[in-house]
Amino acid sequence: MELELRHLRVICTVADTGSVTKAAARLGLAQPALTAQLNRIERALGGTLFERDRRGSRPTPLGELVLARARMLLPAVSELREEAARLANSAGEDTAHYRIGATNGPMLGGLMHHLGAARPQARISPQSSWSADELTDLVAAGRLDYALVGVCGESAPPAAAGVRWRLLAVDPVFVLLPEDHPLAGKDEVDLSDLAEARWSATPGDGCFGDCFAAACARAGFAPRDLYETDVVSCVDLVRSGDAIALCQPTFREMPGVIPVPIAGIPLRWRQFIGWHSGCQSPEEVARLAGHALSAYADVLARSPRYTDWLAGHPGFGMN
Structure with a gap:
């Protein structure tokens, strides 16, 4: 197995939380799956990275060495991604490419319309899924640029390393x-x-x-x-x-x-847009969120029954 950046993130998360169980929760993984992944990483590096007992996980000397390198590499790669994304997004309409995933929700089609109108030469690649977890993993892996997902009630959107979320709207069911x-x-x-x-x-x-x-x-x-x-x-x-x-x-x-x-x-449903903090600039995120909200406003204009309902229910609708 070749060592990848995601493996270094796993090592840092285990060290930061002091526990494989807590690290699994932070990464949105099942604890057995993270344990198996950590075992594979240790085999690839040729030694044990953490001493694990009922008190938690503490780095071994090898673990300290790997952690020191990982804590230099990960910020450097994040900075590289951010600078590359900014350069790509400012290089001209003909080079822009947006990969946008969405669960079943009201915004994807309208977002594509508004984004296409603002950047007519950009390439837009949509992807649909029933699973917010799947789309979040694709954003974390750099295979999607943005994800539009909904979550129930006060539940948090799926957690993944580097993925950030912005609330767009709160709707009743x-x-x-x-x-x-x-x-x-x-x-x-x-x-x-x-x-x-x-x-x-x-x-x-x-x-x-x-x-x-x-x-x-x-x-x-x-x-x-x-x-x-x-x-x-x-x-x-x-x-x-x-x-x-x-x-x-x-x-x-x-x-x-x-x-x-x-x-x-x-029952309530909250609409979010997600992105990888190391790949998208704040300015670009704000633009995409604005297009998503414009798409939501278009949907409201076609939904007079819901528009009338919103007039009597402050706190719902666009955030």
């Missing part, structure tokens, strides 16, 4: 009902009124499923089946009356279905 549903014409619905419903939602990692189950429990019932499927299938299930979908309030209205607020706002 609505329910998507068939247009002929008895509750479809209401300004909001009580979750308890949907106790007998079957449910559908788009898949993803994080705690949303647990938060939904907890919200149902507070409303006095346990939800029936929750079908995790793509957006089109969710809409089809709702339109046919086979399920009710959990949806973002920015959902573009379609024939046969209506998004309706849930009374008491039991």
Whole structure:
């Protein structure tokens, strides 16, 4: 195995936290996975880097040597990346390339539109995923420049070395009902009124499923089946009356279905943009975040029901 920069970050994190368990939490990895990775690094370097016991992990003489070199190399590489990114982004429209990943959310298409209008010669490469963790890892590895993700409630976005996040918007979660549903014409619905419903939602990692189950429990019932499927299938299930979908309030209205607020706002969804601090300049991050917020404003303009809801609910919408 050849030693890579990510291996040096692992060594520094273990030393900084004094524990493989704490280092795994900071890096967003499972503890067994980090232990296995550390063992491979030690084999590649030819010796033990840390003395590990119930009191924690302390560097060996070899570990001290590697740490000293790593603490010089990592800042130097981060500085190199930042300077290279600034040079690339200032070198002209024809050389700019933006690799942007997104989970299921309202901003990616509009962000591409606004970015393309501002930099018409730039290359834009989008990538979609159900997993915020996957996109975060790609940003950390330098394979994506930015990620647009959503997280449930007060949960933090995924953690990865070097990845930073900016909050863009806070939205409630609505329910998507068939247009002929008895509750479809209401300004909001009580979750308890949907106790007998079957449910559908788009898949993803994080705690949303647990938060939904907890919200149902507070409303006095346990939800029936929750079908995790793509957006089109969710809409089809709702339109046919086979399920009710959990949806973002920015959902573009379609024939046969209506998004309706849930009374008491039991579920929230926060929209973030992420980037690698060593690869993007603050000025470039601010520009991309601005384009993302412009895309969000476009979505609001097409969502009169949600715009009306926001007027009576300060603290939601754009951050």
